[in-house]
Amino acid sequence: MNGSVFVTGGAGLLGVTWAAAMRDRCKVTLGLHDRAIALRGVETRRSDLESVDALARTLDAVKAELVVHTAGMTNVDACEAEPECARHINVELAANVAAACRRLGIGLVHISTDHLFSQTGDPLREEDALSPVNVYGRTKAEAELRVLDAYADALVVRTNFYGWGPSYRQSFSDTIIKSLRRGDRPTLFTDVHYTPILMDALIAGVHGLVEKKARGVFHVTGDDALTKHEFGVRVAECFGLPAGLVQRATLADKPSLAKRPRSMMLSNAKASALLGRRIGGVREHLATLRQQEQSETVKEIQSL
Numbered sequence: 001m002n003g004s005v006f007v008t009g010g011a012g013l014l015g016v017t018w019a020a021a022m023r024d025r026c027k028v029t030l031g032l033h034d035r036a037i038a039l040r041g042v043e044t045r046r047s048d049l050e051s052v053d054a055l056a057r058t059l060d061a062v063k064a065e066l067v068v069h070t071a072g073m074t075n076v077d078a079c080e081a082e083p084e085c086a087r088h089i090n091v092e093l094a095a096n097v098a099a100a101c102r103r104l105g106i107g108l109v110h111i112s113t114d115h116l117f118s119q120t121g122d123p124l125r126e127e128d129a130l131s132p133v134n135v136y137g138r139t140k141a142e143a144e145l146r147v148l149d150a151y152a153d154a155l156v157v158r159t160n161f162y163g164w165g166p167s168y169r170q171s172f173s174d175t176i177i178k179s180l181r182r183g184d185r186p187t188l189f190t191d192v193h194y195t196p197i198l199m200d201a202l203i204a205g206v207h208g209l210v211e212k213k214a215r216g217v218f219h220v221t222g223d224d225a226l227t228k229h230e231f232g233v234r235v236a237e238c239f240g241l242p243a244g245l246v247q248r249a250t251l252a253d254k255p256s257l258a259k260r261p262r263s264m265m266l267s268n269a270k271a272s273a274l275l276g277r278r279i280g281g282v283r284e285h286l287a288t289l290r291q292q293e294q295s296e297t298v299k300e301i302q303s304l
């Protein structure tokens with residue numbers, strides 16, 4: 001795409017990767033909160049999401065045509081411990097971002113999650129009823145409603161992603177790879193199913209949907225459903241690491257953690273149909289992840 005993209009949560013895992021993926025194709029501005037970072041070819045701005053007026057002024061100043069709202073309180077256990085804070089950040093700030101985008105008449109991609117259901121069975125579709133099991137999921141579910149209520153043209157993207165993160169913010173695949181390279185034995189759930197996607201595939205899919213003028217809720221996830229343990233084994237195999245070190249656990253083995261859904265599998269059929277292509281599965285995404293490791297872009301991200 002051409003034009004100007006503003007990414008909230010600019011120092012976060014997805015925000016940094018979004019900027020690196022798009023900076024050669026359009027102007028990217030990262031909206032920062034507490035953490036200051038600098039990325040080649042990317043503008044950064046402290047951005048206050050508490051005030052619709054202040055945010056609208058910032059978006060106007062950078063001539064934003066599309067906002068990608070990735071900022072949020074993303075640690076599930078921290079959300080459980082501080083529900084008011086989680087609700088404020090995940091719901092109220094998202095509603096502010098939607099209000100500012102609507103006022104300026106610019107595009108909005110709101111990043112949601114797969115952490116929204118308690119039912120098990122087939123991968124969930126966009127129209128299935130939400131039934132979150134913890135504070136994080138409840139705040140993300142409420143945020144979707146508030147965002148679409150404030151701005152019906154918004155694109156709400158449910159996802160769960162991995163890729164190469166900065167030193168201060170590791171993704172699930174980073175954690176598995178580092179742990180196995182140290183010779184540790186990562187313990188992963190055999191009873192949690194999900195449909196993970198490589199961040200770059202997510203970003204490409206979302207921009208494809210934006211070009212198609214998609215609005216409302218879309219699942220942008222990988223084509224394959226698997227357990228977290230199976231994902232760990234697949235990562236190990238792809239990186240030539242000892243898969244036998246990946247240990248099994250069930251949710252019942254970790255009673256101190258906030259309650260988690262057993263099934264976070266999302267069907268990407270709606271997004272795939274509109275894009276007119278497959279989104280891609282674990283095998284190809286992990287192969288890309290491995291190729292990316294030696295790239296200058298990933299080295300730059302990891303040096304943050």
Ligand SMILES: NC(=O)c1ccc[n+]([C@@H]2O[C@H](COP(=O)([O-])OP(=O)(O)OC[C@H]3O[C@@H](n4cnc5c(N)ncnc54)[C@H](OP(=O)(O)O)[C@@H]3O)[C@@H](O)[C@H]2O)c1
Pocket residue numbers: 008009010011012013014015032033034035036049069070071072073074075089093111112113114140159160161162169
């Ligand atoms: N990570 C995953 O696998 C995953 C899975 C499903 C969905 N998601 C969703 O994807 C989105 C991005 O996740 P992520 O993992 O990239 O997040 P992350 O790495 O935890 O980053 C979150 C960002 O939000 C910013 N932020 C926190 N409080 C803020 C506030 N009060 N005002 C402004 N900014 C604030 C943080 O800034 P500072 O660090 O400067 O405070 C940080 O840059 C989130 O909406 C999350 O719910 C993530």
